[in-house]
Amino acid sequence: MSAAASVDATWPAFATPDDVERIEAVPLAARDLPATTYQVVRRAAEQWPERTAMVAMPDAARWRETVSLTFGELLDQVDRVANALVRRGVAPTTPVAIVAPNCLQLVPGMLGVQAAGVAVPLNGGLSTEHLTTLLQRAGVRHAVVASPDLDGEVWAKVSEVAAAGHLDHLYLLDPTDGTRSAVTPPTDVAVEYLFDAADLEQRGFDDPHTAGDIAAVFHTGGTTGTPKLAAQTHANQVVNAWLIAADSAADPDDDEPATILGALPLFHVNALHVTMLAPMLKGQRVVWAGPLGYRDPAFYGEVWRIIEHFSVATMSAVPTVYAVLAGCPVDADISSMRFAVVGASALPPAVRRAFEDHTGVPLLEGYGLTEGTCASARSFVSDPRPGSVGKRLPYQHFRVVDVAPDGSWTDVPEGCVGTLLVGGPTVFAGYVTGRGEDGFVLDHLGKVRDGWLDTGDLARIDDGFVHLTGRAKDLIIRGGHNIDPAAIEDALRAHPAVADAAAVGRPDAHSGEVPVAYVTLAPGAETTPGELETFIAASDLEAAARPRSVTVIDALPVTDVGKPYKLALRADAARRAVEEALADVAGVLGVEGRVEDGGVGVVVTTGPDTDAVAVRARLDEFALASEVVAR
Incomplete structure (x- = not known):
């Protein structure tokens, strides 16, 4: 195969909706993709050893005080982290939790974990009880965790979990500025700084994984009950990252690689695939915007200067971020921005108009979910379709079906609303329901049938473009x-x-x-x-x-x-309905709406003279979980 043909096989033109079917004319197996995420890093280091892979700022206010890594340096650190973990008992199926905000060490740390074992990134904002449950379900005994200097609250929470006997090894990450204070480790838990251990290792690592092995386990985005753990294979991640990177709209007209702004947390699939893995496949630079990212108030006062200084070409965020950015005075030259990507929830038309009018930057919607690895649809600068989340990515496929009471599926005509299904190489391996002798116990829990993932989203497809209309459960x-x-x-x-x-x-x-x-x-x-x-x-x-x-x-x-998070609104609506129903019952002290295990209910507090029979009779008029607490 000639060099030109090889380049075209790996990176076909992908800038218009018509490119999807043309790309699929070449089998995915002929695309010469790396088999594992470690091989993504190694290939990048071999192709661009001296090119800057990532730039990290300590926080948004100190965006000029950055530290960077080339692709060669990144591979060196990944090798050493992986070797250090293997020396401490991490095997290819060993789960290693990662509980830390974004920082310079987190990227090579996460990639090193996926090289040696299986990454289990967790949101440090979860309750101690949820963290414990997820760690137990995945069988985690090793954890990469923020040092007290990087995130004191996370360190305190994980220390509490470890002290309770749920973790054996803690590997600390330093903040980007290198600050380090004394640490009081939990009793009977091995604690060390991850990169101190890595510094003692050699470069070079023998990748033990295959494409079908589990690379990472992500908790789903729910906040009710305990989130599920969705397992993704190396093939899931590499293919999805390649589909994201194949978008040629971000590429500049010259030979300089695009620069991507990263400000979403790496415990979420968007950050890992859109901002970490996809840029590595193309040799693009990522600028990481500190531990708080979009949650840092200082970010919004500096964002346009950051974009100008680093010549940022694109970024990815949720609608609420763009709503705020639409009100931030543009005090810098942001002509490097080719487009911005929005996902995770529906984009209000008013937000789109306000952001685009304010900045002149096209705002493109995308669509995906953790169980589909990350991205399944994208929009196009060349063919804007406001109100649509875009057309399916190559090699992924959509169906819209009517779900009967017995659970059977019937395809609906184009343009009609039904439940959206996703099929293809990015459908996840299953939910982790436990751990056995050979690794995770996986179960799709009814979400996947004959290779088709039930997204739970209501949608219609017009001219190949997906229009979301709500959640089936909503x-x-x-x-x-x-x-x-x-x-x-x-x-x-x-x-x-x-x-x-x-x-x-x-x-x-x-x-x-x-x-x-x-x-x-x-x-x-x-x-x-x-x-x-x-x-x-x-x-x-x-x-x-x-x-x-x-x-x-x-x-x-x-x-x-x-x-x-509509459950919070449903709980408030339930509270209001019950308050209204009990308005004429004497002695009712209060009504509280609650969300428990994915459902909504109310708790009614009554006084000593309240007519309990009348209260229960009113509550029984609703198909609603309820509890009466007498004081």
């Missing part, structure tokens, strides 16, 4: 009538004062549930719930879908990774 069922909350939300977003909206079901004694809506207002805008209810009543919404009430709130709740 359907509001009013007296047996299915109501798509997206229709209500779109109608409310059409009001000039509304920035975003979320519709949920409120328990109702007569209809089971009725729709209610929560909205946030655009900066400087004013309106009232009554005005919004009048506005929605005059819309084209069917009568059954018109919300019973509209509540104005400061911010719509989201998970730690920016996904909409």
